[in-house]
Amino acid sequence: xxxxxxxxxxxxxxxxxxxxxxxxxxxxxxxxxxxxxxxxxxxxxxxxxxxxxxxxxxxxxxxxxxxxxxxxxxxxxxxxxxxxxxxxxxxxxxxxxxxxxxxxxxxxxxxxxxxxxxxxxxxxxxxxxxxxxxxxxxxxxxxxxxxxxxxxxxxxxxxxxxxxxxxxxxxxxxxxxxxxxxxxxxxxxxxxxxxxxxxxxxxxxxxxxxxxxxxxxxxxxxxxxxxxxxxxxxxxxxxxxxxxxxxxxxxxx
Numbered sequence: 183x184x185x186x187x188x189x190x191x192x193x194x195x196x197x198x199x200x201x202x203x204x205x206x207x208x209x210x211x212x213x214x215x216x217x218x219x220x221x222x223x224x225x226x227x228x229x230x231x232x233x234x235x236x237x238x239x240x241x242x243x244x245x246x247x248x249x250x251x252x253x254x255x256x257x258x259x260x261x262x263x264x265x266x267x268x269x270x271x272x273x274x275x276x277x278x279x280x281x282x283x284x285x286x287x288x289x290x291x292x293x294x295x296x297x298x299x300x301x302x303x304x305x306x307x308x309x310x311x312x313x314x315x316x317x318x319x320x321x322x323x324x325x326x327x328x329x330x331x332x333x334x335x336x337x338x339x340x341x342x343x344x345x346x347x348x349x350x351x352x353x354x355x356x357x358x359x360x361x362x363x364x365x366x367x368x369x370x371x372x373x374x375x376x377x378x379x380x381x382x383x384x385x386x387x388x389x390x391x392x393x394x395x396x397x398x399x400x401x402x403x404x405x406x407x408x409x410x411x412x413x414x415x416x417x418x419x420x421x422x423x424x425x426x427x428x429x430x431x432x433x434x435x
Contacts, residue, residue: 187338188269189213189214189216189275189276190261190264190273190275190302190307191215191276192218192257192260192278193294194225194293194297195224196221196222199223201281201282201314202279202280205279205330209334212338215247215249216249217249218268220253220255225294227258228291228292228294228297229300230294232259237263238253239251240252257298257301261276272307273307274308275308275310275334277299278309279313280326281312281313282314282319283315283317286313286349286406286415287404288368290349293313295313300419300420302347304421308341308347309347311347312350313349314326316354326414329360329414333348342418345421349415352414353410353412360413361413365416365418366405367405367417368404368419369405370398371396374396375391375392377391
């Protein structure tokens with residue numbers, strides 16, 4: 183098995199999510215597969231890690247070149263567990279998804295899908311986060327097959343620049359076939375948030391996060407524009423948050 187690339191697969195929608203099952207089915211033939219996924223959905227967990235509670239792990243499936251673990255951890259926890267304990271050796275590639283819902287634009291900040299991939303990047307493991315712009319639990323993934331396989335094979339063969347991963351988003355399925363792939367940048371878009379004030383059956387106040395997604399970035403080279411035009415968007419991403427253009431312009435003396 184050591185001559186096969188080791189692919190660690192996780193997600194943030196939980197072990198039974200159709201998107202995860204789809205991803206496994208598409209790449210299972212490409213190497214030795216270790217799936218490490220959470221028992222409950224972990225959407226919006228970003229790069230959260232578990233430090234106050236023990237992490238529970240259970241092996242739930244095993245066959246030649248394939249193992250599957252169920253955990254109580256977050257997506258980032260699952261990659262950490264894979265790197266240090268469960269995979270047996272350092273993975274050659276981390277795959278996360280296929281997420282039910284877009285992780286384009288500012289969504290990458292909140293995304294457990296991309297949090298898992300960025301955890302791999304810390305140890306220089308190339309990674310790909312796959313997401314579909316459809317939040318339905320019954321989302322149609324039938325149009326993504328060739329792109330998932332081709333992008334994964336490309337990264338396995340050619341690698342990625344040191345410290346870089348890919349944030350890949352697919353448009354929702356429609357009657358027109360996908361037009362192809364655009365490598366682009368993250369759109370300058372955001373969530374305009376609201377907190378709905380509600381009362382529970384005991385009359386106590388609680389709040390429910392709501393809001394709308396607002397994209398004022400009209401430039402043509404963004405992930406949101408690519409998705410709107412029915413292209414697969416691919417954004418190279420990394421863990422360096424430094425605003426390099428301003429390191430020398432901000433002064434305190």
